[in-house]
Amino acid sequence: MLNQHDILSTINMINQQHLDIRTITMGISLLDCADPDPRAACRKIYDKITRRAEKLVSTGEDIEREFGIPIVNKRISVTPMALVAGASETEDFVPFAKAMDDAAKAVGVNFIGGFSALVQKGATSGDRRLIASIPEALATTDFVCSSVNVGSTKAGINMDAVAEMGRIIKATAERTADRGGFGCAKLVVFCNAVEDNPFMAGAFHGVGEGDCVINVGVSGPGVVYHALQDVKGQPFDVVAETIKKTAFRITRMGQLVAQEASRRLDVPFGIVDLSLAPTPAIGDSVARILEEMGLEVCGTHGTTAALALLNDAVKKGGVMASSHVGGLSGAFIPVSEDEGMIAAAASGALHLDKLEAMTCVCSVGLDMIAVPGDTSAETISAIIADEAAIGMVNSKTTAVRIIPGPDTKVGDTVEFGGLLGSAPVMPVHPFGSEKFVQRGGRIPAPMQSLKN
C-alpha cells in the first residue's frame, strides 16, 4: 500500500495549497473551414468546434471528480483565425469571433483562443483585416481571446505591426471603457509565440499541429511556497532541489490528467505545459515564493536572480515527469492575477522596469499590467518593442498584455474579477518614443553566435 505520508501530503496539497490543473485545452484545427462565403465559413467553424469539443467539459468534470483534483478551466484553442478567415471575401472579421464565442458558449468552456495573426515578418490581407477587427471583436464577444505575433528570433521584429498593435490596444481599451478596458485583458502581443500553449489569452492551435489535440497546463505556486517554508535559511542548492522535486510531483499529476483526458475523448495527447500560474487567491502567488527565498518584497534587488532560479528549477523538475513538455513552461508573473504581485506593485516596490528585467529570465512577459489611461499608443508600441527585443535576442517567448484603462491614473486599481484579478495602475516613463515607433519597417533578426 502507498505510504500514508504521501497520501496525506497529496490531499493537503489539493485542499490547503491550491494544487490544481489550471486548464485542459483542446486545440482544434479550423483550416478545413475556410470558405469564400463568410457566412458559410462561420457555420463550418461553429459546427467543427461544437462537434469536436462536445464532451470536453463533461469529461473534464468526470476526471476532476474521480481523481479528486480540481480542473479549474476547460478551454479551446483554434487555428489562427487570420489563416481561416483570410479566404473569405469580407472586410469584417467580427462575425468569425462571434462564431467562436457562440461555439464556446454552446460547449460550456470559459475561454476560446485563436482570434490571432502571425505577422512577425509581414502581414497578409487576412492578417490586416483580422487585426483591424480586434477592438470590435473583443468588445462584442465574451470568451474570445486574441493574440498577434509581431516578432521572432528567426524573423526579427515587424515594427509596422508593433506600431499598429499600440493603436489596436488603445482602441480596444476605448471600446471596453465601461469595464476598465477589459478587452485588453483578452489580447496578447507575442514575440516567438508557441503553437501549443494551453494558457489564455495567448493560446492558439498552430499550423504544425494535428487536427485535434489535448494540452494540459498545470499550476501550483502554493505547493512550491509551502515546500520552501520547510527549508528556511538553507543554501540555494537546497532551494533548487526542493523546487525540482515539487515541480516533478505537480507535473506528474498533469501528465496523468492529460493522458486520461486524451484517452476518454479519443483525441491525441499534445503536451503538458509545466507553468507556475498564480491566481489572486491568498497562498497561490509566485511573488510570495520569491519573497520566501529571502526578499523583503517582490521587486527589490535580487528578484531577477530568485526568479531565474525558480523558473529553471521548475523546468528541470517537470521535464522528467512528462513524456511531452511544451507550451510556455515556466513561471508566470501576471501582475493582476497574483496576490503578491498586486501587493508589491501597490506598495511601489515593483516597477515596470523591474518587471521587464524579470521577463528576461522567466516565461512570457509583461502580463496583465494596468497603465494610465492617457498612455499614448506610441508608448505602448515602444513597450511592446522592448519586450519583443528581449524575446528575439534570448530565443524565448515574450508577450505584452497591457491595459490602458480609459480615465485611469497611477494609484487607481482596475478590477477585472475572477482569475483575472485586479491591477494597480502602474506608472510609465513620461518621455516620448513617437519618432522611434513612427519609423516602421523591420528590426533585423539577431546573431545567433558570438553571444555576449
Next chain:
Amino acid sequence: MRAIVTVIGKDQVGIIASVCALLSEHNVNVLDISQTILQGYFTMIMLVDASQTTVPFAQLVTNLEQAGKEKGVVIHAQREEIFNAMHTI
C-alpha cells in the same frame, strides 16, 4: 479500479463501521486499512477495490462526502493512480 478513501476528523465511536457499511452497500471491497490519531485528529486511509461498484465511481465519491458531512468528518475518495503518479517514478 482501485481507489484510496481517506477519512479525517474528530475521533468518535463508529467511524470505521459507518464508512465500511457504506462501502459494502456499494459493493466496494476493502483491500487494506490503516488508522492513526494525528494531532488529535482521527485519520483513516483505506485502499479499496471499486471495480464492481453499484453506482458510477463519481457518484460513490459524492455519497461518501455526504456521509462524511453527516458525521462531521471529511471523507475523500480518489482513484489510486493520482497518488502513484505523484509519489512513485
